Amino acid sequence: MIVEDEAGLRESIEAYFTGGDSVCETAGNFTSAMAKVSMYRYDCVILDLTLPQGNGLDIVRHLKEHQHNDGVLIISAKNSLDDRLIGLDLGADDYLTKPFHLSELKSRVTAIVRRRSFDGSSVLKFNEISIDLAAKTVKVNNAVVKFTRKEYALLLYFISNKGKVVSKSAIAEHLWGDSIDIADNFDFIYSHIKNIRKKIVEAGGNDYIQAAYGMGYKFTEA
Amino acid sequence: MKLLEKYNRINIAVTVIIMLVTGIIYYYTISQILTGQIDKDLVLEENEVFSFVKQNNKLPDVYESNHQQIFFSPLNNQAVQRRFVDTTYKETDDNDIEAGRALISSVKVKGQNYRIMVVQSKVETEDLIKIIFLITIGVIAALLLVLVMLNRVILKSIWQPFYRVLSQLKQFSLTDHGSVNSTPSTIDEFNELDKAVITMADRVRSDYQNLKAFTENASHELMTPISVINSKLDTLVQTDEFTDKQSKLLNDIYGTVARLTRLNKSMLLLAKIENGLIKDDGEVDLKEILEQCLYQHEEMIHQLNLQLVTHCDDKKLKASKLLVEVLLNNLISNAIRHNNQNGTLSVKLQSHQLSISNTGEGTFDFNQVLKRFHKTDASEGIGLGLTLCKQICDNYGFTLTYNSNNGTHTFAVIF
Numbered sequence: 204m205i206v207e208d209e210a211g212l213r214e215s216i217e218a219y220f221t222g223g224d225s226v227c228e229t230a231g232n233f234t235s236a237m238a239k240v241s242m243y244r245y246d247c248v249i250l251d252l253t254l255p256q257g258n259g260l261d262i263v264r265h266l267k268e269h270q271h272n273d274g275v276l277i278i279s280a281k282n283s284l285d286d287r288l289i290g291l292d293l294g295a296d297d298y299l300t301k302p303f304h305l306s307e308l309k310s311r312v313t314a315i316v317r318r319r320s321f322d323g324s325s326v327l328k329f330n331e332i333s334i335d336l337a338a339k340t341v342k343v344n345n346a347v348v349k350f351t352r353k354e355y356a357l358l359l360y361f362i363s364n365k366g367k368v369v370s371k372s373a374i375a376e377h378l379w380g381d382s383i384d385i386a387d388n389f390d391f392i393y394s395h396i397k398n399i400r401k402k403i404v405e406a407g408g409n410d411y412i413q414a415a416y417g418m419g420y421k422f423t424e425a
Numbered sequence: 426m427k428l429l430e431k432y433n434r435i436n437i438a439v440t441v442i443i444m445l446v447t448g449i450i451y452y453y454t455i456s457q458i459l460t461g462q463i464d465k466d467l468v469l470e471e472n473e474v475f476s477f478v479k480q481n482n483k484l485p486d487v488y489e490s491n492h493q494q495i496f497f498s499p500l501n502n503q504a505v506q507r508r509f510v511d512t513t514y515k516e517t518d519d520n521d522i523e524a525g526r527a528l529i530s531s532v533k534v535k536g537q538n539y540r541i542m543v544v545q546s547k548v549e550t551e552d553l554i555k556i557i558f559l560i561t562i563g564v565i566a567a568l569l570l571v572l573v574m575l576n577r578v579i580l581k582s583i584w585q586p587f588y589r590v591l592s593q594l595k596q597f598s599l600t601d602h603g604s605v606n607s608t609p610s611t612i613d614e615f616n617e618l619d620k621a622v623i624t625m626a627d628r629v630r631s632d633y634q635n636l637k638a639f640t641e642n643a644s645h646e647l648m649t650p651i652s653v654i655n656s657k658l659d660t661l662v663q664t665d666e667f668t669d670k671q672s673k674l675l676n677d678i679y680g681t682v683a684r685l686t687r688l689n690k691s692m693l694l695l696a697k698i699e700n701g702l703i704k705d706d707g708e709v710d711l712k713e714i715l716e717q718c719l720y721q722h723e724e725m726i727h728q729l730n731l732q733l734v735t736h737c738d739d740k741k742l743k744a745s746k747l748l749v750e751v752l753l754n755n756l757i758s759n760a761i762r763h764n765n766q767n768g769t770l771s772v773k774l775q776s777h778q779l780s781i782s783n784t785g786e787g788t789f790d791f792n793q794v795l796k797r798f799h800k801t802d803a804s805e806g807i808g809l810g811l812t813l814c815k816q817i818c819d820n821y822g823f824t825l826t827y828n829s830n831n832g833t834h835t836f837a838v839i840f
Contacts, residue, residue, distance in 0.1 A: 215656035280648040302652030305659035368662045391724035416672035
């Protein structure tokens, strides 16, 4: 469920998230969002705080008051800590500041949905790769493969965005944060990816990572 | 020149001139009156001579008394005009020559004309004038002294409100939030000044606030369109195949949008710090943030084959974690970006300061780089990094220093 008043952004998010096994609904204002969260349950609500007719935080309050267990990810142009803290205090699962990459949003939403649906189990499986999210270890064909922190984060990011082209900008931002000049790091992305491929292939796994026209990479089943 | 000094100068000059003119007039008037008095004495003496001649039909004896001398001299047929003259007076006992006043007249005794000259010394008159003059000078001096003192005291106390307003103006700063206090005074002009200053300060400050609010709002509003562009780009790259040319273009757009985002975020952050909107102060473990920050930069350090020298003591600060991260990230990323291949990066955290030094060519003017959007030609940054660092340091009362020595550049934050 996407609650966002900016039509351009809403459509992009919907297009990115729809497909595979996901279904998306959208709301462009407070009233329709409230109506939808009152009637239906969602795995995750992507919620913009500044909405016509109301404040997104009231939707979070409504969900928690009615003990609805929907995951909530707040997206806001305000990078204000107050909003962030209030949102998280009210029970939102995560907070993402605009502007963001869709792949980043997807990975955050996937993490929220995963936390909610695994019911305690924290092992993520993708074909022969299995990732223990609690211990942060990766097994390929049941053999532990050692990844560095960044490689681990990158692998998880790819799996969350499988089938999608993930831009280098998005990867750099995910790994190094937005306070670092992204262009500086493009070369390092390549070496990290090379290492991930090598480690998985050496452990007998498949090479799932494809370069996409020099713009980014795509993690695919094929 | 101080107002008091200027005022005193004019005051004293005018007073002295007026006093001098008065003195001169005074002097002439008094000497006129006194000369008149002497002249009367001389006429009296002349009359005595005339009455003596009338009674006795002979000239009186020549005598001297009371600073008066009388001389007779026979005249031939010429006439003598009766007149008063200024002359000298010669004391007979001693040889002092004093100023004197004389009356020249004539008398006829037994058919013979005699010239009479009655001389009186003016010494007493002059003494009198001297005393009067001295007293006048004394009074002038005393008056001046009193005037100066009085001016000093009165001006000092009267101008007190002015000096208070002045010192407030001197301390006035746009960025701090103290306001200009009213300094009430019994003097209308100063009250007006005070009001004008307060109005001005309020207006300037509110204009400045508006400007800052505008910067913040503008940066803020830009975030939404940027995020739309970003998301459209992310969507665009999901569609089908791209030629090399297209993907090159897309890459450039990605890079530019990322740059725009960073620029905008930095401006927003600057505006927020300036507006005092970052209030999430908590205990921050500098060592931990520093290690995290070095980890973020490990690839770059590795690529340049930098020798990393770290010495970290435990140090905790009360500050916003976000701002400390921005500060350290900027300083370290600068130290890496401007480093040489195989250079050295040294990070030293002590309880009183954090210093980060790097090897690197070139020098720069520290004050220049602190300015917004200042960039060297080679720099790929957005030109706000050090401005942000400085602003963050100022915000917490830290000092940011820089010095360069033999190709080693050291930035230090002194807590």
